Amino acid sequence: MxxxxxxxxxxxxxxxxxxxxxxxxxxxxxxxxxxxxxxxxxxxxxxxxxxxxxxxxxxxxxxxxxxxxxxxxxxxxxxxxxxxxxxxxxxxxxxxxxxxxxxxxxxxxxxxxxxxxxxxxxxxxxxxxxxxxxxxxxxxxxxxxxxxxxxxxxxxxxxxxxxxxxxxVPPFNVPPDARAHTRASLGLKDDDFAILFAGSGWSRKGLRFAIEAMNEAKLDHATLLVAGRGNHRAMPKSQYTRFLGPVKDMPPLLAAADAFILPTIYDPFSNACLEALVAGLPVITSAQNGFSEIIESGLEGEIIQEPNDVPALAAAIKSWSDPDRRAIAKLRLETLGAHYTxxxxxxxxxxxxxxxx
Incomplete structure (x- = not known):
């Protein structure tokens, strides 16, 4: 037809x-x-x-x-x-x-x-x-x-x-050395915890809440990497946050990250979260994100009921900063992500x- x-x-x-x-x-x-x-x-x-x-x-x-x-x-x-x-x-x-x-x-x-x-x-x-x-x-x-x-x-x-x-999402292949190379270019050590936020429209996607949660978590070895275009001067000050600007090649950055966060106010179904899932990253997001219905909170990430619940976001960040917990979840995440092509x-x-x- x-x-x-x-x-x-x-x-x-x-x-x-x-x-x-x-x-x-x-x-x-x-x-x-x-x-x-x-x-x-x-x-x-x-x-x-x-x-x-x-x-x-x-x-x-x-x-x-x-x-x-x-x-x-x-x-x-x-x-x-x-x-x-x-x-x-x-x-x-x-x-x-x-x-x-x-x-x-x-x-x-x-x-x-x-x-x-x-x-x-x-x-x-x-x-x-x-x-x-x-x-x-x-x-x-x-x-x-x-x-x-x-x-x-x-x-x-x-x-x-x-x-x-x-x-x-389409499949993406990442070179084996992408994680080490990208982390080195960002000045991240092997044991640093890198949590990624990606997207534009920072107000709707809840970047402010993610930054406030990083400030509350106060993890010395943690960094929030922000990929995307926006007014960083309008965001809270934070020693734990780095603004990377627009990123054209996301797979190497996903390989370098340890977790993904998107406390969005409203998202029908975030492709950025899905790409993170495919990359084996636990996803911390809000119940107002349609993506949240395909993951189980506590196993593949965390679902926060209200995007501005900063204490809950901070607790999730702390919880997933544990490398052993992430290692246990990685295969489960990649297997789940493989269904959503x-x-x-x-x-x-x-x-x-x-x-x-």
Missing amino acids: KIGLVRRGYSRTGGAEAYLRRFAEAASEVGHSIVLFSERWPVEEWPFELVPVDSKSPGTFADAVLALRPRDRCDFVFSLERLHTCDAYRAGDGVHAAWLELRKKFEPPWKAWFRRFSGKHREILMLEKELFGPRGARAVIANSALIRDEIVQHFQYPQTQIQVIHNG IAENVRQTLAAIQALR
């Missing part, structure tokens, strides 16, 4: 963009043809059919896609973007209504008040209401049970029409689309 994919934005390093490319390649390999509806995707970066969409906002993009009548051009419309209607929607960006509610707990009241006047937020909320309404998406693919339950709770969308397919995700997604078709 001819599958129409929809994604408005484009980033060379974006997770959704990488997923779309892999999905399109896999679908093409088994005989499907692909067309992408996008506002910003460069022609040279897309080897399949591309239909440009002229828009200036989430709402006007949805309007423009509707006007293009994608169902006249393809057999199945699979959207990674909030639209008025589609055959299947991949809810990889989460539920905007749920995110706005959660963030109120962690910011001054005036910010929430001003957000009510934001045209962008109003458009997204309107689109979600339509998308999960009677004439919206025929089916939804959620990347976590967390998101499935939020869709049902906020919009009374039928749970029977939502399938949970967890994220997957991009190939398996694409296989399940294609099977869901074919069943719906």
